[in-house]
Amino acid sequence: MLNNQFKRHRRLRTSPAMRSLVRETHVTVDDLIYPLFVVEGDNIKNEVPSMPGVFQLSLDYLADEMKEVMELGIKAVMLFGVPEEKDETGTGAFSDHGIVQEATKLIKQEVPDLLVIADTCLCEYTSHGHCGVIEHEDVVNDASLELLAKTAVSQAKAGADIIAPSNMMDGFVIVIRQALDEAGFEQIPIMSYAVKYASAFYGPFRDAADSTPSFGDRKTYQMDPTNRLEALREAESDVDEGADFLIVKPALAYLDIVREVKDNFNLPIVAYNVSGEYAMVKAAAQQGWIDEQAIVMEKLTAMKRAGADLILTYFAKDAATWLQKS
Numbered sequence: 001m002l003n004n005q006f007k008r009h010r011r012l013r014t015s016p017a018m019r020s021l022v023r024e025t026h027v028t029v030d031d032l033i034y035p036l037f038v039v040e041g042d043n044i045k046n047e048v049p050s051m052p053g054v055f056q057l058s059l060d061y062l063a064d065e066m067k068e069v070m071e072l073g074i075k076a077v078m079l080f081g082v083p084e085e086k087d088e089t090g091t092g093a094f095s096d097h098g099i100v101q102e103a104t105k106l107i108k109q110e111v112p113d114l115l116v117i118a119d120t121c122l123c124e125y126t127s128h129g130h131c132g133v134i135e136h137e138d139v140v141n142d143a144s145l146e147l148l149a150k151t152a153v154s155q156a157k158a159g160a161d162i163i164a165p166s167n168m169m170d171g172f173v174i175v176i177r178q179a180l181d182e183a184g185f186e187q188i189p190i191m192s193y194a195v196k197y198a199s200a201f202y203g204p205f206r207d208a209a210d211s212t213p214s215f216g217d218r219k220t221y222q223m224d225p226t227n228r229l230e231a232l233r234e235a236e237s238d239v240d241e242g243a244d245f246l247i248v249k250p251a252l253a254y255l256d257i258v259r260e261v262k263d264n265f266n267l268p269i270v271a272y273n274v275s276g277e278y279a280m281v282k283a284a285a286q287q288g289w290i291d292e293q294a295i296v297m298e299k300l301t302a303m304k305r306a307g308a309d310l311i312l313t314y315f316a317k318d319a320a321t322w323l324q325k326s
């Protein structure tokens with residue numbers, strides 16, 4: 001009999017209700033983290049040219065933006081700082097009145113329930129745009145660690161709920177963990193950019209954060225895009241050093257890595273849907289070439305299916321809005 005010769009998979013696709021019943025992967029607003037660029041100065045709301053819909057915001061605009069984020073049900077934001085002045089060692093990153101510290105204080109005062117994740121890096125604050133201290137045109141690992149630890153402690157003092165080190169120096173998790181503990185912040189988790197590739201997908205971010213390196217590139221500290229085992233080594237070190245979350249970045253071209261990290265470690269995994277991934281969708285959508293909402297939701301679902309527990313995405317507000325309507 002024909003009926004015994006093949007399986008009827010289409011039975012489970014016959015109606016929206018049937019498809020919904022057997023759906024394996026769900027994106028919810030609880031999965032989303034919204035990255036934000038906070039800038040020193042007043043009355044600044046600059047749209048980033050390569051990231052339509054993403055703005056550099058001064059503090060006077062921040063409270064309203066945060067209320068909108070809360071109303072959409074988003075639970076966490078990730079803060080990146082854009083200082084007025086930069087210097088050789090990036091002192092703006094660890095100043096108690098730095099832009100991320102001030103933004104954090106404001107958010108914690110205005111919308112205390114919103115979680116603030118502080119990106120802990122130096123590249124937005126250094127005159128050369130690298131993520132650490134430079135000697136002989138090289139980024140020096142251990143000297144950079146000290147500054148990173150200072151940055152983390154000052155962010156925690158300002159009220160940050162989670163510290164997210166992203167500069168890819170070896171040992172950054174343990175050094176930050178120790179510094180936070182010594183300063184009495186043993187309850188503050190570390191969301192480590194454990195697996196961060198040297199990727200061309202960060203281009204638009206560097207416009208937004210004004211952090212393009214003035215010489216060379218980041219290939220001596222960020223990972224080679226061809227490597228898989230190296231991702232497991234990086235993640236393993238961060239787990240050993242005390243990380244509480246592991247970020248894989250970028251997301252889309254690295255979904256295989258998201259899956260590997262998820263299968264090998266038992267911490268919450270965060271996929272970072274980075275700036276270039278956002279820019280490509282926006283550009284095509286502006287041309288009318290794709291259905292933006294459908295594409296974005298498909299991508300976010302793919303990240304979850306690959307094993308991400310959380311997604312850092314510039315589409316967080318859009319996705320939250322669409323999810324409310326669906």
Ligand code: PBG
Nearest residue numbers: 121123166201202205274275276
């Ligand atoms: C800072 C940092 C970068 C991104 C997040 N943190 C830029 C970089 O490493 O060059 C990129 C995020 C994005 O592209 O959306 N080190």
